[in-house]
Each structure stands twice: as structure tokens, then as C-alpha cells.
Amino acid sequence: MSLDLGTAPLRRRLSLTPMIDIVFLLIVFFMLAAGFSPDMRLNVSTGGAGVTGYSGPPRLVDIHADKILLNGIETPRPELADALSRLVEGREDAIVLRANAPARLGDLTRVIDLLTAAGFTGLVLVE
Amino acid sequence: MTMLDLGTPPPTRPRERILPMINVAFLLLIMVVMLAEFTAPAPFDVIPPESAREDRAGREMVLFIRADGAMNFRGVAGEETVFAKLAAICGSAGCGPDAVLSIKADQDLSGVVFARVLGRLQSVGFDRVEIVTVLP
Numbered sequence: 201m202s203l204d205l206g207t208a209p210l211r212r213r214l215s216l217t218p219m220i221d222i223v224f225l226l227i228v229f230f231m232l233a234a235g236f237s238p239d240m241r242l243n244v245s246t247g248g249a250g251v252t253g254y255s256g257p258p259r260l261v262d263i264h265a266d267k268i269l270l271n272g273i274e275t276p277r278p279e280l281a282d283a284l285s286r287l288v289e290g291r292e293d294a295i296v297l298r299a300n301a302p303a304r305l306g307d308l309t310r311v312i313d314l315l316t317a318a319g320f321t322g323l324v325l326v327e
Numbered sequence: 328m329t330m331l332d333l334g335t336p337p338p339t340r341p342r343e344r345i346l347p348m349i350n351v352a353f354l355l356l357i358m359v360v361m362l363a364e365f366t367a368p369a370p371f372d373v374i375p376p377e378s379a380r381e382d383r384a385g386r387e388m389v390l391f392i393r394a395d396g397a398m399n400f401r402g403v404a405g406e407e408t409v410f411a412k413l414a415a416i417c418g419s420a421g422c423g424p425d426a427v428l429s430i431k432a433d434q435d436l437s438g439v440v441f442a443r444v445l446g447r448l449q450s451v452g453f454d455r456v457e458i459v460t461v462l463p
Contacts, residue, residue, distance in 0.1 A: 220352060237462070238364055242460055245455055246445045304435050304436060305433065305458075308376075309377075313378045317379070
């Protein structure tokens with residue numbers, strides 16, 4: 201008795217279309233899941249260990265929404281870094297920043313950005 | 328006049344050339360995977376302030392603060408629970424200068440509220456924090 205297995209199936213070439221489908225799905229998934237704009241940072245001290253060695257004249261920057269006061273005197277934004285560099289001995293000296301009521305975080309970071317760009321590293325934000 | 332012999336016509340290819348397309352698709356895939364950053368999704372929408380600084384922010388410890396002051400840290404919400412968790416991380420000895428907390432706060436958050444948060448962070452042991460910004 202012989203078993204009839206039928207005619208041998210035709211050899212089909214491997215179809216690549218499903219593979220491309222998968223690859224494109226992967227691309228779409230990664231593009232949706234990924235973030236392409238990396239987060240940057242501004243360093244600021246909380247007023248802990250960084251300010252123990254405060255020396256020299258007072259350096260208090262009051263940040264309002266529309267103006268900046270350096271030691272109580274209104275200072276235009278472009279002149280702030282120059283005015284502060286006359287009050288510090290080194291760029292790592294502590295500079296105290298204080299936010300005032302209507303000022304938002306965006307106003308604060310503009311000043312921190314300005315001072316960081318000028319090379320000041322001892323920025324302390326207080327209430 | 329002699330006849331120009333063009334030879335036999337080339338055999339027609341029954342299948343379209345699909346292999347170069349796969350190559351391009353794989354190249355795209357590799358490019359996307361290499362360029363992209365994969366982070367856990369933010370608990371809520373935050374628009375960080377803009378800055379021209381190009382120092383990459385850390386991604387290990389990120390404290391999210393919404394414009395209305397609501398906080399989230401590693402999936403924990405609410406100011407008191409967040410600070411309890413942060414204090415547990417720092418321990419009683421304080422975190423020291425090496426532990427840097429990234430604060431991803433909304434640009435419209437009140438500066439006074441932000442300063443108060445920094446004050447509380449100092450009291451639980453964080454000496455330095457970094458404010459997360461984006462390039463303009």
C-alpha cells in the first residue's frame with residue numbers, strides 16, 4: 201500500500217513585502233516614541249553648601265517680570281554682567297538671585313542664562 | 328545598408344527590484360534609533376524655558392513641575408509625597424554635590440514658587456539642581 205502525498209508543491213520565492221511592512225512600522229514607531237530635541241540645563245545652587253564662603257560686597261539680583269535690580273538699583277539687562285563683575289573677586293563667587301512676585305520661571309532663566317554665559321558659576325536662588 | 332544587430336533583447340525581470348528599498352528602510356531605521364532619545368513620557372505637559380546653553384541635562388532624577396505648581400517625581404504626585412521620596416533618596420547625611428536633581432518646570436511657573444521649591448530641596452539635602460531648558 202502506498203501513501204499518496206499528492207504532487208510536490210511548487211517552490212515559491214520568499215516574499216519581501218511583509219518584511220518591508222515590518223521595517224516601516226518600526227520606523228514609524230521609533231519616530232513617534234523618540235524625542236529629537238534633547239533637554240539642556242542651567243546649573244543653580246539651592247543655597248546649601250555653595251554659599252558658605254560668601255565674601256565681598258553684597259550681590260543681590262532682584263528679578264522682576266519687567267526689570268532687574270542689582271542691590272536695589274535698576275540695572276539694564278545688557279549691563280548686568282559688567283556691573284556684577286565689578287563686585288566679585290572670582291567668577292565662582294556666590295551671586296544671590298531673588299524672584300519677585302509677578303516674575304515667572306522664564307524671566308528667572310533669562311537672567312541665569314545671561315550670567316552663566318558671562319561665566320558666573322555661583323548662582324544661588326533664594327526666596 | 329547593413330542591418331544593425333542589437334542582439335537579443337534582455338530577459339524581462341518579473342520581480343521589481345525591492346532590495347534597495349529595504350536597504351534604505353534599514354538605514355532610516357538605524358538613523359532614527361541612533362539620533363533619538365528615549366525617555367519615559369512626562370506625567371504632564373511641561374513647556375521648559377528657553378536657553379542658548381548646550382549642556383545636556385541629566386535624565387536619572389527629574390522632578391516635573393507644572394505651571395500651577397503641581398509636582399511629579401518618578402510617578403509620585405503631590406508635593407508632600409514627592410519631598411518625602413526625595414528625602415528618602417538623600418538620606419539623613421544629605422546628597423552631597425554629586426547628586427544633581429534635574430527640574431523640568433514650566434516656563435510660566437511663578438518664580439517665587441520655584442524659589443520656595445529650591446529652598447525645600449536644600450532642606451532635604453540637595454545642594455545643586457539643574458533647570459531643564461530647551462534650545463530656542
